[in-house]
Amino acid sequence: MRYFKFIIALFSFSLFSCHGQTAGKPEKLDAKAFSEKIKSGEAIQLLDVRTPEEFNEQHIDGATNINWNGSGFEQKVAQFDKTKPMYVYCLSGGRSRQASIKLSEMGYQNVYELDGGIMKWNAAGMAKASTKTVGMTLNDYNKLLISDKKVLIDFYAEWCAPCKKMAPYLAKMSTELADKVTIIKIDADKNKTLLEELKISGLPTLLLYENNKLLWKNEGFISEEELTKKL
Numbered sequence: 001m002r003y004f005k006f007i008i009a010l011f012s013f014s015l016f017s018c019h020g021q022t023a024g025k026p027e028k029l030d031a032k033a034f035s036e037k038i039k040s041g042e043a044i045q046l047l048d049v050r051t052p053e054e055f056n057e058q059h060i061d062g063a064t065n066i067n068w069n070g071s072g073f074e075q076k077v078a079q080f081d082k083t084k085p086m087y088v089y090c091l092s093g094g095r096s097r098q099a100s101i102k103l104s105e106m107g108y109q110n111v112y113e114l115d116g117g118i119m120k121w122n123a124a125g126m127a128k129a130s131t132k133t134v135g136m137t138l139n140d141y142n143k144l145l146i147s148d149k150k151v152l153i154d155f156y157a158e159w160c161a162p163c164k165k166m167a168p169y170l171a172k173m174s175t176e177l178a179d180k181v182t183i184i185k186i187d188a189d190k191n192k193t194l195l196e197e198l199k200i201s202g203l204p205t206l207l208l209y210e211n212n213k214l215l216w217k218n219e220g221f222i223s224e225e226e227l228t229k230k231l
Helices: 002-023 031-038 052-057 073-079 094-105 117-123 138-144 161-176 192-198 224-230
Strands: 027-029 045-048 086-089 111-114 150-156 181-187 205-210 213-219
Touching: 027 031, 031 086, 031 111, 031 117, 073 094, 086 094, 086 117, 094 111, 111 117, 117 192, 138 192, 150 161, 161 181, 161 224, 213 224
Parallel strands: 027 111, 045 086, 086 111, 150 181
Antiparallel strands: 150 205, 205 213
């Protein structure tokens, strides 16, 4: 009898625990929905988890900057009210995903994450218009495409995990396929204006051109085998 009661109690505890985890799961919102939420007129808690340098270059109005990769993240977010919604974003979604999960684990009840980060935000036209050019211009970019060979553009970032994973075989291909394809790497962080003009909204992004015409585009990780087939 005692054994039976123990099994029932254990099952009830497990069910309750699973329910609690599901209830606190962060919710992803696209740029439009995220914008509507933070402009609803209610007092919001908006968190930018990028570096201070990224924050200073561009951020969403009303955001507080706490670097996910900096020290003391948990202590610093203690300033927020756990019972009120939290809105979180980064550049492309990787850091905000980790931060959102951590916030939920810490007891924040409603956590909303900007799907695709600032890159998707800009691509959706949510950013304020700016006359400042950051990095190369579209004209500079088009000059890179003038070639009698195919041209593969690799938009990457130093912090991007899939970019790092792809870097070794992209470097190898740059040598082995040099007579057929020119591979050009472009740092997304240093060429923000170009990213906005080309509507690049995720990293890594590969663009394959021939005779100045776009043949193929891939957003996200692609294996060496699959990329070789495309080239």
